């Protein structure tokens with residue numbers, strides 16, 4: 001999000017999110033809406049069969065504690081203001097106070113008159129949650145309408161194939177939305193994928209019958225996006241203030257002319273694709289690309305303080321990037337925004353076996369929270385199913 005639309009601190013929460021019963025006299029409409037839609041429960045002792053109850057406890061931790069002010073706890077989660085002001089509502093014969101209000105937004109609640117839970121989740125991990133959520137697929141149940149033949153009790157042959165369904169129900173509104181071909185999602189701002197390569201190692205696409213001379217003379221050989229960036233640094237003073245990943249903010253890649261030009265409007269976000277540490281030099285080049293501003297040639301990328309290093313790895317060492325393994329810790333943390341625990345553990349074991357870490361235990365100490373992601377969940381799944389399982393936790 002653009003920084004103008006972020007709500008980074010506690011002061012931003014109260015104007016947007018409420019977790020209290022409004023005054024009935026001041027705002028009778030909102031009071032009624034909160035009573036109808038935004039009260040959690042009854043659960044607990046009053047209603048042990050409530051769906052939120054797991055092991056005789058409310059899994060959503062209601063009722064919450066009273067709190068005079070909104071604050072953020074040590075894990076970065078918000079504690080909303082729930083003042084002990086004596087305001088109460090009654091539902092199903094049970095009395096509720098501010099401790100049982102599900103956080104809501106006044107405007108949305110008034111407008112849509114429905115239960116809309118609004119939460120402050122200003123954490124990078126939320127993005128991962130969101131992507132997991134939209135990619136997990138639809139919740140499904142198999143429902144069938146079958147005639148009951150109570151008159152004659154004769155054996156009916158079971159058609160096992162017919163019993164197996166793998167289908168999906170589309171409601172009328174979703175079906176028409178898709179028939180008319182409306183967008184299901186969109187992305188903004190645009191993200192530019194920034195390729196890079198070692199000297200003379202740019203990728204080239206050609207047909208089996210192409211003449212090698214023609215292939216080597218293709219414009220894409222001498223003007224890759226990456227080479228174009230260094231060329232642009234030679235031409236424009238302002239380009240030299242930017243790293244490669246920052247480049248699309250101020251410059252735009254003209255595909256027809258195969259060159260970068262100063263951007264006239266808008267901006268894009270650049271992304272350099274991830275590289276496995278096992279690849280060696282490309283990995284170290286990527287590290288440098290995130291640090292070095294405005295190099296005009298490959299030599300300048302691995303020239304540190306006037307001294308030209310032989311390899312990109314040496315240049316990383318000269319910059320002090322590898323001695324404390326910080327880059328590897330950063331790599332695991334960066335991967336954790338999008339990758340599952342399984343992927344991260346695989347990445348860490350690759351680092352271990354490739355012998356690139358100077359202090360593996362230090363890396364572990366700083367990343368175990370990411371690496372253990374999902375372990376407890378996996379364990380629960382295993383415990384529920386019979387049979388023997390062994391865990392190897394690195």
Ligand SMILES: [Zn+2]
Pocket residue numbers: 040041043044050052053058059060061062
């Ligand atoms: Zn509950």
